[in-house]
Amino acid sequence: MEVIQQYRAYRPRPLKGEERGKVKIVYGGLTWKHERLIQGALENAGYKAEPLPEIKRADLDIGKELIDTGACCPTTFTAGNLARFLKEKSEREGREGVKEGYVFVTIGACGPCRFGQYHESYERVLENLDFKDFRMFLLDLLQMEQNEGGLEITMPLTFGLVYSMFLGDLMTDMEYAIRPYEVIPGETDKVLKESIELIYDRLKNRPSRGKKWGSLLWHVTTPYFVKVLKEVRELWDKVEVDRLRVKPRVKITGEFWLQTHEGDGNYNIKRWLEQEGAEVIPPPIAVWMDYLIYLSLWKMEESREFVEKFWLKKAVIKLLLNLYHFTYNRLRKALNNIPNTLPPQEELRSLAKPYFHHFLAGGEGYMLIGKALYAHLNKHAHMICELSPYGCMPNTMSIGAMQAVLGKYPDLLYAPIEIKGDAEVHALSRCQMILTEAKKRAQREFEEALERTGLSVEDIRNYEDERPELRKATYKVPHYGYAGTSANYVMHVAKLMGRV
Numbered sequence: 073m074e075v076i077q078q079y080r081a082y083r084p085r086p087l088k089g090e091e092r093g094k095v096k097i098v099y100g101g102l103t104w105k106h107e108r109l110i111q112g113a114l115e116n117a118g119y120k121a122e123p124l125p126e127i128k129r130a131d132l133d134i135g136k137e138l139i140d141t142g143a144c145c146p147t148t149f150t151a152g153n154l155a156r157f158l159k160e161k162s163e164r165e166g167r168e169g170v171k172e173g174y175v176f177v178t179i180g181a182c183g184p185c186r187f188g189q190y191h192e193s194y195e196r197v198l199e200n201l202d203f204k205d206f207r208m209f210l211l212d213l214l215q216m217e218q219n220e221g222g223l224e225i226t227m228p229l230t231f232g233l234v235y236s237m238f239l240g241d242l243m244t245d246m247e248y249a250i251r252p253y254e255v256i257p258g259e260t261d262k263v264l265k266e267s268i269e270l271i272y273d274r275l276k277n278r279p280s281r282g283k284k285w286g287s288l289l290w291h292v293t294t295p296y297f298v299k300v301l302k303e304v305r306e307l308w309d310k311v312e313v314d315r316l317r318v319k320p321r322v323k324i325t326g327e328f329w330l331q332t333h334e335g336d337g338n339y340n341i342k343r344w345l346e347q348e349g350a351e352v353i354p355p356p357i358a359v360w361m362d363y364l365i366y367l368s369l370w371k372m373e374e375s376r377e378f379v380e381k382f383w384l385k386k387a388v389i390k391l392l393l394n395l396y397h398f399t400y401n402r403l404r405k406a407l408n409n410i411p412n413t414l415p416p417q418e419e420l421r422s423l424a425k426p427y428f429h430h431f432l433a434g435g436e437g438y439m440l441i442g443k444a445l446y447a448h449l450n451k452h453a454h455m456i457c458e459l460s461p462y463g464c465m466p467n468t469m470s471i472g473a474m475q476a477v478l479g480k481y482p483d484l485l486y487a488p489i490e491i492k493g494d495a496e497v498h499a500l501s502r503c504q505m506i507l508t509e510a511k512k513r514a515q516r517e518f519e520e521a522l523e524r525t526g527l528s529v530e531d532i533r534n535y536e537d538e539r540p541e542l543r544k545a546t547y548k549v550p551h552y553g554y555a556g557t558s559a560n561y562v563m564h565v566a567k568l569m570g571r572v
């Protein structure tokens with residue numbers, strides 16, 4: 073008799089409550105800076121933690137062999153990366169050691185794109201490598217704990233993760249604002265490493281104030297992290313920069329994983345842009361969380377007549393948003409406001425409105441249009457580089473809508489780059505073409521600023537000799553309406569000299 077097996081959704085072997093603290097949590101998908109800080113937050117909460125190894129080009133091939141070939145680029149890279157991790161660890165620690173010693177934590181949720189199916193791909197990896205009983209924990213954004221255990225989401229852990237995200241973002245902003253102008257090559261990377269280690273140590277060893285209200289109060293009011301960043305600022309104070317190097321500013325947008333990533337997964341595009349002479353504006357992860365909170369607020373407003381205690385709930389979300397921005401800005405201030413502000417979501421939504429409805433969720437939703445227009449109209453960047461994984465539905469929608477945007481703003485320099493993982497030359501050469509025009513714009517702006525102020529490069533150099541603090545990496549140059557750092561710097565020096 074033929075037995076028909078009904079379809080059953082995959083349920084990975086769970087992480088039991090009593091295993092917490094004994095089993096190492098493995099995670100990935102962010103920058104090495106964010107991952108190191110998350111490690112500190114997890115260790116503070118009593119877990120053992122280890123990020124997945126750095127993504128390599130080989131991971132794409134491993135992933136393609138093991139999972140559905142139509143899967144999007146972030147899934148394929150991560151699946152291959154997980155497989156390589158399991159193989160390499162097994163060679164060193166034996167299969168049983170790996171099965172018993174580690175749990176892979178990944179994020180999932182339902183939605184219009186393939187985000188909700190990532191874990192199915194990872195299951196294929198485990199199946200194909202005969203690791204079916206390897207523990208995997210799906211950190212569902214809508215349901216943070218497994219029935220059998222999972223992670224214990226306490227107040228200190230939640231705040232630890234939020235601070236890891238903020239601090240990782242701020243350090244990334246510092247890095248990209250400074251490295252293109254560093255006088256001694258390699259100094260930014262060295263100071264960055266020292267800063268991350270310092271913050272990691274403080275995150276890991278932050279004081280315990282219980283698991284609930286005491287912890288909440290402490291994390292919301294404490295000057296602890298501001299003090300840490302003041303120490304970090306002293307490290308960056310020693311880095312000397314030359315802001316007279318004329319560089320186009322390139323804002324990175326795109327799909328979450330691709331835009332955040334720093335490695336072979338997106339052709340190392342941020343480093344590549346720097347080598348091509350650009351200054352990169354990286355995307356903070358905090359913008360994504362801000363977006364999610366705003367979306368929930370707008371959804372609630374849309375159906376207010378059906379929401380119980382609407383005004384109370386709205387007030388709570390507004391308070392949360394104010395606290396979120398206040399904390400981010402407070403930390404920025406400790407670094408002399410060198411990291412960028414979070415873009416205002418209300419404005420992003422209204423800029424994108426004629427082209428993209430804000431409830432078309434999935435991927436980065438309206439933000440891709442909103443961020444491009446916001447940077448262009450406020451002269452924050454010369455060019456937008458949007459990174460899209462091949463076959464990604466939300467990004468395809470945004471690229472389509474951007475054609476209407478370009479019809480209205482033909483001078484917006486926009487490079488939509490499709491990342492396939494194995495078509496590097498094609499993608500980078502497209503980017504290079506737009507970058508050439510961005511370079512010309514940066515140069516024209518710089519010359520215009522010199523002409524407006526009547527200054528020469530030599531005059532500015534002489535003035536720098538009198539005011540050496542101008543060459544500190546932590547010196548804040550205000551925005552004078554130019555997209556380029558060098559043009560704004562000329563205006564600033566002219567103002568200090570009383571020329572404008």
Ligand code: SF4
Nearest residue numbers: 144185186187435464
């Ligand atoms: S946003 Fe695009 S790349 Fe990212 S998971 Fe969804 S479909 Fe895949």
